[in-house]
Amino acid sequence: MRFKYLFIIIVIIIILYQIIKVEVNNLNLENIPILSYTKIKTSKNFEPSGISINHINNMILVVSDNGKIGEIINEKFEKRKFNKRYKKDFEDLTFNPNSSDIYIIDEEKNMIYIFDKELKFYKKSKINRYYKNQKVLFKKGNGLESLSYVKEDENYIYFISANQSYKTSGKNISSILYLKYPKNTNEETVIYNYLKSDIKDISSIYYRNDFLLVISDFENKLYILNDKHETLKIYNLIGENQEGLTFDFINNIMYIAQDSGDILKIILNEDFLNFLR
Numbered sequence: 001m002r003f004k005y006l007f008i009i010i011v012i013i014i015i016l017y018q019i020i021k022v023e024v025n026n027l028n029l030e031n032i033p034i035l036s037y038t039k040i041k042t043s044k045n046f047e048p049s050g051i052s053i054n055h056i057n058n059m060i061l062v063v064s065d066n067g068k069i070g071e072i073i074n075e076k077f078e079k080r081k082f083n084k085r086y087k088k089d090f091e092d093l094t095f096n097p098n099s100s101d102i103y104i105i106d107e108e109k110n111m112i113y114i115f116d117k118e119l120k121f122y123k124k125s126k127i128n129r130y131y132k133n134q135k136v137l138f139k140k141g142n143g144l145e146s147l148s149y150v151k152e153d154e155n156y157i158y159f160i161s162a163n164q165s166y167k168t169s170g171k172n173i174s175s176i177l178y179l180k181y182p183k184n185t186n187e188e189t190v191i192y193n194y195l196k197s198d199i200k201d202i203s204s205i206y207y208r209n210d211f212l213l214v215i216s217d218f219e220n221k222l223y224i225l226n227d228k229h230e231t232l233k234i235y236n237l238i239g240e241n242q243e244g245l246t247f248d249f250i251n252n253i254m255y256i257a258q259d260s261g262d263i264l265k266i267i268l269n270e271d272f273l274n275f276l277r
Contacts, residue, residue, distance in 0.1 A: 032222060032235040032254075033269035040263040042070060042077045048257035050092030050147070050204070051244035054117075056100055062244070062257055063090040063104055069119065072255075072263060083120045088113070092147040092204065092244060094159065103181075105147040105161065110137065112147070112159075112181060112189055125181055131194040137163060138172045148207040150178075157181045158192075162202040166218065174200055176212070176229070199223055204245040208276045215242050215256075239264055249273055 042048055042062065050063045060072040067086035070079050089108035096103070100117040114123040127144065129137040137143065145164035152158065159179040167173045178193035201218030210227040220242065222235040237256070244257030252273055256264040 029221075029234045029236065032237060032266075033272050034238065035267040035269060037238065037264055037266040038075065040072060040075055040077055040265055042261050042263065043079060046070060046077075046079075047259045047261065048263060049090060049243045049259060050104075051246050051255050051257040051263065052093045052095055052102075053246045053248055053255070054095040054100055055097060055249075056095075058248070059095075059117075060246070060255065061093060061102065062263060063093050065089055065091070065259065075265065077263065080119060082115070086113075091143075091145050092161075094147045094149040096149060096152070096157070098152070103147060103149070103157075103159070105144050107143040107145065110144065112179075125186075125189045127179065128188045128190050131177075131191040136175065136177070136191065136194055144177075145203055146205040148205050150207050152183070155183055157183055160205050160207050160212065162197075162205050162214075164202050166200050168196070168198050168200065174198070174202055176202075176205065176214075195229055197229075203243050206245045206247065208247070211276060213245060213276075215245055217242050238266070247273065247276070249276065 046068055047065045048062050049065045053060050062070045067088035067090055070077050088106045090104050091107045093102055093104045102115040104113045106113060110127045112125045113121060115121050129135055144161050146162045148160045150158040150160055161177045161179055163175045163177060165172055165174040174197045176195045176197050177191050179189050180192045181189045199214055199216050201216050202214055203217035204215040206213040212225040214223040214225060220237050220240060222237055223231055224233040226232055239258055241258045241260045242256050243259045246255050252268045252270050254266045254268055
C-alpha cells in the first residue's frame, strides 16, 4: 500500500512539473511581429526544403528535396538549372558572403556539395557521422536538415547544421551540429561541436551575429537562441510545413520555404531584426 501511494505522488509531481514547464515557456511565447506577408508559388513537383539570400547581389535561391533549384525574382519563382541533373535529397543551402559560392547539404548522402555562383559544381565533401568517437548521425534517422554559413579561415569553412529528430533523449536525438569543412583538401567535413537540443523537429537554423534562429516544424515555432544556446524568445509562426529560413535585413523581410510548395515573404516590424543587424 505504501508503494502505491508513493507511485501516485511521483506521478502527480511529474504532471505538475510538465504543467509548470509549459506555463514558463508560454510566458516567453509571442506571435511574430508581422506587418504583411505574401505567398510565392513554386512550380509543380518542386518541394522547397531550403532557401538562402546572397547578400552581395540579393540573389534568392531555393532548393528542393528532389535535387532541383529555383530563384525568387520580383516575387516570382523561376526554375534554374545546375550544369548537370542531380537526384539528390537537397535539404538546405547557404552562400559564402565573400565568394558567392553556394553550399548545399544532402540529407540522404550525408554530403555537402559546392557550386560556384553560376551553379557549376566543383567539389563535394562527405560529412563524418561521428563526434568524439560517438556516432551522432544515423542512416535511418531524419538526418541533416539545415546549413548556415558561420565563418572561415585560411583552411576551413565553418557551418551550423541540425540533426532533425522528434527525440530528445537516447540515440539519434534532436541536436545542433557545428561543421568544419576543409577548403584545400579532400578530407571529410567533421563535426567539431555537438549540442543536444530540446527543440523537436528542427527544420532550419539561421546563424547571425552569434544568435541562432531555429525553426521547429513540429511546433510551428521560431526559437531565438544566444551564443550559450539559451532560449531568449519563442515566436508562433504563420503557415505550416516550414522547411527553410533566410532574411533580407535591408528591407526587414523574412523568407520561409514550405515543403507544401510555397515561399512566404514576410514583412517584419523593424525592431524585430535590430539585434541581428
